[in-house]
Amino acid sequence: MARTETNRSGEMEVFVRVVEQGGFSSAARISRMTPSAVSKLIARLEKRLGVRLINRSTRVLQLTSEGCVFYERAARILADIADAERNAGAGEKPKGRIRLNTSASYATHILAPILPEFLEHFPGVTVDLIQTDTIVDLIAERTDVAVRAGPMKSSSLVARKLGDTRMVIVGAPTYFARFGTPETLAELGHHRRLGLSYIRTIDGWPFKDGRETIVVPVAGRVQASDGEALRQLALGGAGLVRLAAFTVREDIASGRLCPVLEQLNPCDTEAFHAVHIGHGGPLPSRVRVLLDFLAEKGRVSSET
CATH class of the missing domain: 3.40.190.10 (Periplasmic binding protein-like II)
Structure with a gap:
């Protein structure tokens, strides 16, 4: 019996369209297929992969965790294919x-x-x-x-x-001359901790304490909408800030800013x-x- 070849890139393309269009009907219109044909194709794909990619229990399309991973990889593969085709026929310079x-x-x-x-x-x-x-x-x-x-x-x-970049807490020598250098979490509680004005993944500064992670809230009189503003505030001696290492590398090397509490840094990136x-x-x-x-x-x- 002859074996039917699977059009894997075609399956990926339909699946990606289902995700990006938010449903079978919209993807079917773009793919010039019927919604039933799209549904059957996704079912065949799930059977071949041995995992459920989309939950169909609600009217809103929901990807499973496996579906999320497959979507990210499939979208990237399709973009690479398109890129390879463009490169093969490229003659016009980008503009x-x-x-x-x-x-x-x-x-x-x-x-x-x-x-x-x-x-x-x-x-x-x-x-x-x-x-x-x-x-x-x-x-x-x-x-x-x-x-x-x-x-x-x-x-x-x-x-x-x-x-990836790790995070580091820094302050200016002028700040430490006025308020001292914190060496423990208890001492840190008495210092100005400047933070961002929008919600972050972790609302505060994490520290490692043995096997535990302790999050210390920001407590300063100034908040900023971006990290570069916090850096400038730190350089001016307004308080301590927690920033990405690459943004303060030159400041630390020149002595304009100094890292503190590195022994408690959880080394999160x-x-x-x-x-x-x-x-x-x-x-x-x-x-x-x-x-x-x-x-x-x-x-x-x-x-x-």
Whole structure:
């Protein structure tokens, strides 16, 4: 009996469309299939993989944890296939405008030093740089690429990891001269701890205490909307701040800022990703070259 070959990329494409369109009917219209055919294809895919990808118990499409993982990988594979096809027939140089959304810290310490090189390599490309630590809706804000810190949640976004950075608590010598240097958590309680004005994954500063992790709340008279503002406040002696290591590396090396309580640092890290809208057609060459450039030149590290 002849064996029927499985069109795996075709299955992935339909599955990705189901996720990004939020249902079988919308994906069926785009794929020029019937909803019944899409449903059967997803069922065959789940049977072949041996896992459930989508829960069908409610009217709202819900991915299982396995479905989330498969979606992220499938979207990336489809983007790579499209990229390979573009490269095979590439003849036109990238051109056009890119809207790039990133934090002030990443823009200042990573992007600014390397962006001139990117613009020199691709003279037909222009960049609109929007700086904010707030998570934005890429579609609503007409954003091509966003650089985000923290864990990536399941979504229609495709992410390329730019590395990890550890966190460090620092203060200026002028601050320590006035208020002393904290050496224990009890002493830290009497110090000005400046934080961000928006909600973080962990609401406070974590410390390791034996086998336990203790979270100390922020307690300062000033809060800021981005990490670079906190850095400037620390440099001015306004208080202690907890920031990504790459943002204060030069300050520590020059003595402008000094790390404290490193013996209690849990060595937690924060991941950085360059994200863009998920698979739904060819990725513009102007966006592709920026993503490749950031993956090579725009990486962060945990070194201080």
